[in-house]
Amino acid sequence: AQKVTQAQTEISVVEKEDVTLDCVYETRDTTYYLFWYKQPPSGELVFLIRRNSFDEQNEISGRYSWNFQKSTSSFNFTITASQVVDSAVYFCALRGNTGNQFYFGTGTSLTVIP
Amino acid sequence: KAGVTQTPRYLIKTRGQQVTLSCSPISGHRSVSWYQQTPGQGLQFLFEYFSETQRNKGNFPGRFSGRQFSNSRSEMNVSTLELGDSALYLCASSLAAGYSYEQYFGPGTRLTVT
Numbered sequence: 001a002q003k004v005t006q007a008q009t010e011i012s013v014v015e016k017e018d019v020t021l022d023c024v025y026e027t028r029d030t031t032y033y034l035f036w037y038k039q040p041p042s043g044e045l046v047f048l049i050r051r052n053s054f055d056e057q058n059e060i061s062g063r064y065s066w067n068f069q070k071s072t073s074s075f076n077f078t079i080t081a082s083q084v085v086d087s088a089v090y091f092c093a094l095r096g097n098t099g100n101q102f103y104f105g106t107g108t109s110l111t112v113i114p
Numbered sequence: 115k116a117g118v119t120q121t122p123r124y125l126i127k128t129r130g131q132q133v134t135l136s137c138s139p140i141s142g143h144r145s146v147s148w149y150q151q152t153p154g155q156g157l158q159f160l161f162e163y164f165s166e167t168q169r170n171k172g173n174f175p176g177r178f179s180g181r182q183f184s185n186s187r188s189e190m191n192v193s194t195l196e197l198g199d200s201a202l203y204l205c206a207s208s209l210a211a212g213y214s215y216e217q218y219f220g221p222g223t224r225l226t227v228t
Contacts (some may be wrong), residue, residue, distance in 0.1 A: 045219035
């Protein structure tokens, strides 16, 4: 079965704090991709990152960083020095080499308080 | 490059009616997927089209159907609308069908069934 779990439903942080969004996945596929998307209040899902299951290197892009650990089936997302504009719902997603469907987590609603 | 466009953006229909939503992918993208987003169920995959063929289908009743045209534009149709069909319907496009391709989402069509 394919499944993505985002246990944190809502998180509130004060501006400039660091925040980590958790994502745990289940898959029987040998090859898969993991994704993070951001959904601001406007509703449009914005692609943030794609990670191949064979590539466990962490990635940093500006204030964003991702920690992929295959051993724990986790793909966590950290925002450093959060800003009000980071307020959104963040979705983790999985797509395996069989079936080809995207499986989304239930999302984490992040509120950054000024 | 223009993003994914969806029309209409908002729609109000009555139970029992049918509705057609339209999606124009990013130029050059040949795969289009549809998702339903509701507060209770989250993001759920409806179907994926590539080269005018349905490649994948989610677990939705036959009232939900779609098609893709030769220019990659896609439509989805919901017949005999039910109150539970009220949702944000998101369309996403990608270069091709396949698990490695990231999907780019449109702004969605907000359907309200009364």
